[in-house]
Amino acid sequence: MIFQSRFWRNCIAAAFAATTLGGCGYAGDEDQVRVTxxxxxxxxxxPVGTRLNFASSTMRAAIAKGLVGLDEExxxxxxxxxxxxxxxxxxxxxxRLFDTKWDDGRQVTAERVARLLKQRLSELRNSRLRYDVVAVDEVVSMTGRVIEIQLKAPHPNFLQLLAQPEMGLFRAGHGAGPMRLLSEENGIKLGQFDQPSQDEQDTAQEDDRWVSLRSEPAASAIARYRSGAVQVVLNGKYHHLPLVDAxxxxxxxxxxxxxxxxxxLRFIRAQGFWAVPANREILAMAIxxxxxxxSFPGVSAWQSRLKIVPEALDVEGINSYPDWASMTMEDRIVFARNHVSRWKASEGPVVPLTIALPGAxxxxxxFKRIQSDLRRxxxxxxxxxxxxxxxxxLMDEIAPYDSAPWFLKQFTCAKTTVCLNDADSKIAEADAATNLQIKARLYAEVENMLVDHYNFIPIAVPIRWSIARQNQRGFAVNPRGWHPLNPLVGIPIS
Known part of the structure; x- marks a missing residue:
């Protein structure tokens, strides 16, 4: 580990040198914030399309509002x-819509918003939100500033769905704020949406608040922060943590x-030993x-997990923990070792489990931890x-909203070949149910089925980290892992 620490410190030092050569440190003020x-x-x-990376989603949310949005909390x-x-x-x-305009000065109307929203919902059927947008039955323009969205079945988290950055609307390439694109030189530069026009410059004071946005690998982003060239770093994940420590x-x-x-760990292929759910259970027990x-520095509060759906979304009376959850680690190892020995005695050697991971x-x-646990x-x-x-x-995904179905639908036959048709059928039954209690109980039954199938081995809650100074305006940690740009410089969303 000493060698590794030195190696990654050298990586940071090299990135730091390259960043410093690219521009001097920036003291700045709270009205001008640089984000990477x-x-x-x-x-x-x-920001256009349906499969947006984090940086593109961040830009879309800044320049193309939806009906609702998410604040910094x-x-x-x-x-x-x-x-x-x-x-x-x-x-x-x-x-009921605000009386507002698009970026080109045209009026925002319910008729146009309804039309754009229907188009966007259709586009998003090929996105991470595909399972949720199908819940919409109709979008209707009622008056000049009122629209109605009708659902096929109740969706308790529908407002959180509408607040996702992909739901931001463009009209002919124009958004409605809260920010607007100022330039694309040396990165994206975004400023106050409602700026005065050119002929108003003499009578109105120009708003000098802006945010610059760029994206880059973790080592460069961290080095840029250390040099003072940026004030906020977003979208860090678990595999970047050694760089933060270095x-x-x-x-x-x-x-x-x-x-x-x-x-x-989500199974995407099940052959030989791993084709049997009881054997996949051994992997879950061994970790x-x-x-x-x-093993990861600086994240002592990282929480482990044994089940798919968070406890906060559980249905009372349904226990979806694995049967071995109450066993000690020592007892689990003994049980697993005996199980593997019996298998090898009757079926022969077991091919090593191949695990797809980022190169970081x-x-x-x-990987070394999991490999060591399996060898035991x-x-x-x-x-x-x-x-x-x-x-x-390795699955490392944030739930976009508080919804048990989102967790379960990551393991349908549309997502992975190692799946259960019976679970898919019960999900469809739950989706169609109009009674919320019945719906919740059906989803809980699906989780029980998936726990026994072991096509997913839960390990922990995902890690999402940012770097920002403690007094950074408009920045707050939050359960969505989402950090809009406009609050950073005091620009309201509406």
Whole structure:
């Protein structure tokens, strides 16, 4: 570990040098904030489309409001809609719009918003929100500033769905704020949406609040922060944590969002030993979660998980924990070792489990822990990159809203080949149910089925970190893991 620490400190130092050469440190003021988003893959920022990376989602939310949005604390707030009501049966949401305009000066009308919203919902059927947008039955323009959204069945988290950045609306390429694009030189620069026109410059004072947005790999983002070139770093994940430690970021500046989601191993291929659910259960039993999580520096509060759906969303009377949850780690190891020995005696050797992971230091720490745990029970594992064939892949996804169905639908036959048709059928039955109590109980039954199937091995709650100074205006940790740009410079969403 001493060698690893030195290696990653050298990486940070190299990135720091490159960043410093690219521009001097920036003291700045609270009206001018520079933000960089950590992206492992394509770092381009393009707010158009349905499969947006984090940086693109951040930009879309800044320049294209939906009916509602999320504030810096992850709460649903008015955006295009000033207020709304929900009918008692939960099947109709009626919104009254603000009197506002698009970026090109045209009036925002209910008729146009309804048309754009229907188009966007259709587009999003090929996105991470695909299972939720199908709940919409109709979007109706009622008057000049009122629209109604009718649902096929109640969706208790529908406002949180509408607040997702993908639900922001463009009209002919124009959004309605809360910010507008100022320039794309040296990154994206966004400013106050309602700026005076050119002929008003003489009588109105120009608003000088702006946010610059860029995206880059974690090492460069951290180095840029340390040099003073940016004030906020967003979208850090577990596998970047060794870089944060090597950069000696203070605990007060490393911000961990209390998110909910899925962090664990999802089977995408089941062959030989791993084709049997009782054998996949051995993997779940063998992993020493507390030891694994404490291998990562600076995140002592990282919580382990044994079940799919968070306890807060459980249905009373339904126990979806695995049968071995109350066993000690020592007893689990003994049980698993005996099970593997009996299998090998009758069926022969077991091929190592292949695990697809990112090519990063944190991923290697995770793999070594899992491999060590498997070896203790007579099994082995091999790490491969995410573009290679594997038995399991690491899932590291945040739940966009508080919804048990979201967790369960990540393991349908549309998502992975290692699935249960019976579970899919029960999900469809639950989706169609109009009674919320019946709906919740059906979903809980699905979780029980998936727990016994072991096509997903929960490990922990996902990690999402940001870096920001403790007094950074408009920034707060929140359960959505979402950090809008406009509050950073005091620009309201509406």
């Amino acid at each position: 988003v950590v992206e492992d893959g394509d770092a381009r920022i393009n 992850g709460r649903v707030v008015p955006a295009l809609a000033a207020r709304w009501i929900v009918t008692d049966d939960g099947l109709s949401y009626i919104f 950069a000696d970021i203070s605990s007060g500046e490393l911000r961990l969002d209390p998110v909910a989601g899925l962090f664990g 020493n979660r507390p030891a694994l999580l404490t 230091a944190g991923a290697r720490i995770l 029970v007579g099994l082995d594992a091999r790490m491969v990159s995410r573009n290679q064939e594997a038995d399991v892949e």
